[in-house]
Structures are given as structure tokens and as C-alpha cells.
């Protein structure tokens with residue numbers, strides 16, 4: 037994902053920004069600020085001040101860009117502080133991408149501090165606040181994840197998991213498809229889960245995350261239906277409104293949906309059997325704008341006869357879009373099923389194919 041730091045326009049369209057301003061949508065605090073030409077003041081989207089006319093409003097990704105354009109910070113909503121969160125979230129995403137790209141190297145805090153030109157203590161604090169874990173924990177999880185993707189066969193995976201310090205109970209249910217298995221108790225008892233629903237061209241998208249990563253991405257026709265589904269899925273969890281970190285993840289997913297940028301490699305925290313994890317990893321390698329058949333995926337993971345099991349694993353995917361199960365079709369091109377409706381699958385594929393053609 038491109039960082040917004042050097043760029044004055046928000047990642048969202050002006051129309052979306054304006055909608056957020058009209059609704060005083062707190063979700064977009066930290067995602068952008070808006071300046072009012074007639075007063076020379078800039079605000080967070082949620083500011084309680086009277087709303088300007090549309091033609092008076094100008095949108096910026098960061099408070100600093102608004103200030104460069106001559107606006108002063110509103111004394112009521114202190115938008116300059118919301119920008120600090122946004123910068124931190126972008127920087128931490130960059131750090132995650134860096135770690136992903138240097139996964140087998142020894143990355144000490146001191147080394148990362150040099151790479152990102154930040155004092156080590158500040159980097160550690162920022163990373164923890166945004167990602168909910170240390171850079172070392174993130175790397176350990178990412179490394180295990182990658183290793184698992186490469187390993188074929190249960191015995192070797194078990195060995196790998198033991199070597200990585202996971203208990204034998206995680207042998208069948210390796211919740212560590214995204215991150216460590218400890219975070220995932222049965223029914224998510226006592227677990228804190230943040231959730232947010234946003235509108236998109238597929239209806240509504242709900243993104244939910246534990247402190248370790250995204251645990252659900254659901255698509256649906258209404259906000260209330262999605263929230264009910266979450267309650268049924270995680271009956272024991274404390275469901276909370278989304279925090280800054282989740283808001284940025286939602287924004288990244290929306291950017292991906294509208295073709296304004298590829299979805300960042302967000303950390304996942306989902307429960308998966310070893311086989312499901314293998315299938316889902318394979319799906320993540322299918323480029324946008326392309327499809328594979330269930331058969332091709334089965335061959336790709338070294339289980340050519342497990343076509344039906346591959347289809348079942350696709351149907352069980354809890355994170356729409358992040359694990360792009362919509363890119364798997366029947367031999368001959370028929371769309372087959374989609375957990376969130378075949379019409380949505382078709383719409384997604386059409387958009388992705390069109391975008392790919394435009395890129396050429």
C-alpha cells in the first residue's frame with residue numbers, strides 16, 4: 037500500500053469524504069481532514085461544528101497538508117491530533133511490509149529503528165499501539181505462516197509448529213493461519229473483537245479484528261444483518277466499535293474494492309485446519325483479475341484428488357476479499373457458489389477483470 041505521507045489527497049474519493057463529513061462519521065477521523073475555504077479552518081470529519089456548503093470544503097489526507105494549504109486547526113476538534121494516529125498507522129503498515137519482505141533476517145528493534153529513522157522506544161510503542169503486538173511477535177507469526185505455506189503434509193507441519201513453540205492442541209486447529217493460536221479460544225470467550233461496517237458497491241462490508249489480526253470480513257445487504265451474524269459467530273466475545281487500527285484496515289479494504297490500491301497484507305487471526313490454511317494461502321497467490329479452478333488449486337497444493345475438499349475450504353473462508361475465494365471457479369468457468377452470494381462474486385470478478393484490462 038502506498039503511504040499517504042507524501043500525498044495531500046486522501047485515499048478516498050471526495051464524494052465519500054463529503055458523505056463522512058455530512059454524517060460526522062467518527063470512523064473517518066484520522067483517515068482525512070477537511071478545510072473550509074470561507075473560514076480558513078480545518079476539522080476532523082466528526083467535528084461538531086456547523087457543516088459548510090459542499091463547495092466550501094476541501095479534503096486532505098493529513099493535517100500537515102491542510103496546514104500547508106493555509107488552513108488553521110479547529111479549536112473544537114483538534115484535527116492535528118487525529119493526523120498523528122493516521123501517520124502512525126501508515127508507518128506501522130510500512131513496517132509490517134518491510135518485515136514481510138525480510139522475513140528470515142534477524143530484525144532487532146535497533147535495526148528497525150535505523151531503517152525507519154525513529155528512536156527504538158518510539159518505534160516499539162507505535163508498533164504496539166497500532167498492531168497490538170511487538171515487531172518480533174509479528175515477525176515470528178509471519179515466519180511461521182510462510183513456512184506453513186511451503187510445507188506439504190501434516191506431520192511436517194506439526195514438527196514445524198512444535199519447533200515454533202506451539203502446543204500439540206494446535207495440531208488439528210492451527211488458528212495460526214494469521215497469527216498465534218493462543219488468541220483464539222472456543223466461541224472467542226472473553227475475547228475483545230473490534231468491528232466496523234462500511235458501505236461498498238457490494239452492499240455492506242463488515243470487518244472484525246482481534247488484537248492480533250482480522251478475524252472476519254463479511255459481505256451483506258444490511259448493517260444490522262451483518263452485526264447479528266457477528267454476534268452469532270462470536271457469542272462469548274466482547275464486541276467493540278472499531279479503533280483507529282481497524283479503521284485503517286477498513287479503509288485499505290475499501291481502497292482495494294474501488295481499485296484505488298491493492299489491499300495491504302493485513303494480519304489475520306482466523307481458525308483454520310491445516311488443510312484449510314494450505315488452501316487459503318494458495319488462494320492469496322491468485323492475482324486480481326484472474327481465476328483458478330478448484331482442480332487447479334488442488335493440484336497447486338499437491339492434493340490433486342482433493343477437489344471437493346478445496347471447494348469446502350473455499351466455502352468456509354471467514355475473511356472475504358483478504359482470502360480471495362471469489363477467484364476460484366468451476367472447470368469450464370461456471371462461478372459455482374459464494375458464501376456471500378453468487379451475484380457478489382460475479383460483480384467482484386467483473387470489476388477485477390476490467391481493472392486488469394485497463395492496466396494493460
Ligand SMILES: [Zn+2]
Pocket residue numbers: 078079080083084085110111112113114
Ligand atoms: Zn472542528
